[in-house]
Amino acid sequence: RMVMKKSKTIGVLVPDISNPFFSTLVRGIEDVLYKENFITMLCNANGDNKKESLVLEELSRRGVDGFIIASSAISDKDIQQLLVNKNHPFIILDQKSSDENSDSIQTDDFSGGKLAALHLKLLGHKKVAVVIPENATTNIARRLEGFKEVMDENISIIYSSLSKEGGRKAAKKIVETDVTGIFAINDEIAFGLYLGLKDFDKSIPDDYSVVGYDNVDMCKYVTPPLTTIAQPIYELGQQTAEMLLERIEHPKQEQVIKKLPVNLINRFSTRQI
Numbered sequence: 001r002m003v004m005k006k007s008k009t010i011g012v013l014v015p016d017i018s019n020p021f022f023s024t025l026v027r028g029i030e031d032v033l034y035k036e037n038f039i040t041m042l043c044n045a046n047g048d049n050k051k052e053s054l055v056l057e058e059l060s061r062r063g064v065d066g067f068i069i070a071s072s073a074i075s076d077k078d079i080q081q082l083l084v085n086k087n088h089p090f091i092i093l094d095q096k097s098s099d100e101n102s103d104s105i106q107t108d109d110f111s112g113g114k115l116a117a118l119h120l121k122l123l124g125h126k127k128v129a130v131v132i133p134e135n136a137t138t139n140i141a142r143r144l145e146g147f148k149e150v151m152d153e154n155i156s157i158i159y160s161s162l163s164k165e166g167g168r169k170a171a172k173k174i175v176e177t178d179v180t181g182i183f184a185i186n187d188e189i190a191f192g193l194y195l196g197l198k199d200f201d202k203s204i205p206d207d208y209s210v211v212g213y214d215n216v217d218m219c220k221y222v223t224p225p226l227t228t229i230a231q232p233i234y235e236l237g238q239q240t241a242e243m244l245l246e247r248i249e250h251p252k253q254e255q256v257i258k259k260l261p262v263n264l265i266n267r268f269s270t271r272q273i
């Protein structure tokens with residue numbers, strides 16, 4: 001590759017590095033960048049948009065060659081000012097949604113939601129809950145839209161942060177409903193539900209069928225192994241890095257939007273009703 005630039009450094013912004021989804025994503029990104037002799041600089045945004053714009057500004061000042069943004073903390077206005085106006089190449093993905101001008105790579109969240117609903121429906125579940133953040137980012141909200149397309153009635157929406165602790169707390173609200181099926185909008189929430197439901201002496205899948213989302217490594221190590229919607233997380237990271245390198249090489253090429261498929265991994269956390 002003929003990439004002639006200044007610092008051979010790429011800035012990567014993620015919302016929560018403690019979530020294994022983002023560590024696997026960054027591994028995919030870094031593996032590709034490293035092979036191309038780029039250094040990856042990681043910023044954990046943690047929902048803090050001040051921190052995120054400060055980091056973007058500082059990285060830009062240091063002459064970083066490009067950016068990968070998976071966090072929604074940064075506003076479109078800041079992207080315009082800090083990246084577009086300064087001609088910095090960048091790719092946005094996951095929790096950050098694209099405006100008309102940005103290159104982006106997505107996974108098929110709508111189909112993912114549909115797959116989760118179809119799985120529960122075919123097992124005979126009629127009353128279901130979706131555990132999801134109250135102010136869900138666009139990608140995550142799309143999973144709920146897909147879910148609703150298949151399962152149009154009897155959905156209890158239960159709000160939770162995208163974390164194990166959020167899932168654990170959501171269990172209290174779940175047991176107050178009469179649902180039999182649960183769609184946890186990410187695996188971290190599902191893992192939290194495992195512990196939270198156990199505190200109420202409920203078991204999975206006997207009392208509740210649980211479907212997660214992401215297919216992080218841990219899914220196969222919990223009891224029962226978690227049925228989930230798999231995102232190609234590592235490949236997503238790799239392709240994001242490749243797309244950015246392409247953009248650095250060809251700054252004038254048209255906007256690129258890529259969408260990767262998801263699929264259901266059927267393990268043991270759901271059962272026929």
Ligand code: RIB
Pocket residue numbers: 019021094095139140162185186187188213214
């Ligand atoms: O687990 C983190 C979740 O937030 C994933 O589903 C990912 O797509 C992100 O948006």
